[in-house]
């Protein structure tokens with residue numbers, strides 16, 4: 001296993017309920033170190049660009065509107081095998097299908113309001129980290 005970095009977003013449904021600390025405790029509890037973090041309001045153009053891979057999907061417009069409905073916390077997580085490890089602790093996209101003790105099982109509301117986002121591959125992680133952070137903002 002190699003040390004990797006991945007991009008994490010704590011989404012508006014979670015910031016609205018003040019559970020960012022509980023979600024961060026989940027990450028830190030499985031040795032995913034938060035090496036960069038900021039709370040921001042996305043613009044619609046940023047949300048559309050971030051999720052452009054889903055532009056043809058039926059849920060794209062609604063997803064982008066949701067992502068600008070409140071603040072988000074964008075983060076870089078670092079650890080052994082961080083990309084898949086992070087996806088494991090998040091759980092399935094749809095909280096209804098997520099395993100016990102995962103973030104989406106415990107905190108997710110719907111398939112859209114599923115509390116967290118994580119990169120799905122090394123290539124995506126590189127793109128998504130660079131979307132939000134410069135190198136000097138990441139302190140490993």
Ligand code: CMP
Nearest residue numbers: 054059063093111112113114116117118
């Ligand atoms: P995320 O992991 O951020 O990737 C794309 C997001 O689209 C997903 O989490 C959900 O928030 C949202 N989404 C809404 N509807 C669906 C759907 N039917 N299938 C997958 N993702 C969906």
